[in-house]
Amino acid sequence: MIAIRSATVADAPRCAEIYAPFVTDSWVSFELEFPGTEEMADRIAKALQSHAWLVAELDGVVMGYACGSEHRTRGAYRTSCDVAVYVDARQKRQGIGRSLYEALLPSLKDRDLHAAFAGIALPNDASIALHRAMGFDPVGIYRQVGWKMGDWRDVAWFQRLL
Numbered sequence: 001m002i003a004i005r006s007a008t009v010a011d012a013p014r015c016a017e018i019y020a021p022f023v024t025d026s027w028v029s030f031e032l033e034f035p036g037t038e039e040m041a042d043r044i045a046k047a048l049q050s051h052a053w054l055v056a057e058l059d060g061v062v063m064g065y066a067c068g069s070e071h072r073t074r075g076a077y078r079t080s081c082d083v084a085v086y087v088d089a090r091q092k093r094q095g096i097g098r099s100l101y102e103a104l105l106p107s108l109k110d111r112d113l114h115a116a117f118a119g120i121a122l123p124n125d126a127s128i129a130l131h132r133a134m135g136f137d138p139v140g141i142y143r144q145v146g147w148k149m150g151d152w153r154d155v156a157w158f159q160r161l162l
């Protein structure tokens with residue numbers, strides 16, 4: 001059974017473990033170096049204050065997480081946020097991503113956020129399908145906006161009003 005709860009900094013090692021392969025072995029994350037557990041703990045603490053950071057447990061073990069973060073810094077953007085979701089590579093397509101978003105999006109709305117944005121490095125059919133299934137609409141594609149693993153990378157942006 002999938003259980004969703006708010007994260008604590010104690011979840012940092014497990015969240016880092018889930019996130020690491022998306023940094024080191026793919027362009028899903030545009031980070032070039034794995035941030036480490038301490039930095040993950042800082043990110044969780046910051047997200048809990050400003051937005052939300054949720055984890056999904058399967059039989060008591062954290063198998064995925066989703067979080068909100070600032071979209072842009074300038075003041076008028078304060079009602080918008082970015083969202084991200086990562087599921088353990090061995091636990092895909094069991095409803096974990098959907099369960100996380102079903103909890104995350106209302107919790108962001110409760111914080112008076114109005115619009116959620118997701119930047120998806122292409123190709124990523126699973127992420128596009130999840131975001132579409134959760135009511136996100138395509139906004140457009142930033143072409144060659146990043147360079148990772150020896151090639152230019154495009155990012156498709158999706159948005160949903162909360």
Ligand SMILES: CC(C)(COP(=O)(O)OP(=O)(O)OC[C@H]1O[C@@H](n2cnc3c(N)ncnc32)[C@H](O)[C@@H]1OP(=O)(O)O)[C@@H](O)C(=O)NCCC(=O)NCCS
Binds near residue numbers: 085125
């Ligand atoms: C994208 C990701 C978060 C999806 O999580 P998940 O737990 O596997 O997704 P779910 O099982 O909750 O799927 C929910 C819906 O999304 C869609 N979906 C998810 N994965 C899909 C896939 N591989 N192919 C087609 N549709 C998919 C389906 O509509 C699915 O509903 P259904 O199973 O009832 O048909 C997961 O694949 C992942 O962690 N990928 C790597 C990290 C990543 O890309 N994160 C997003 C960064 S923008």
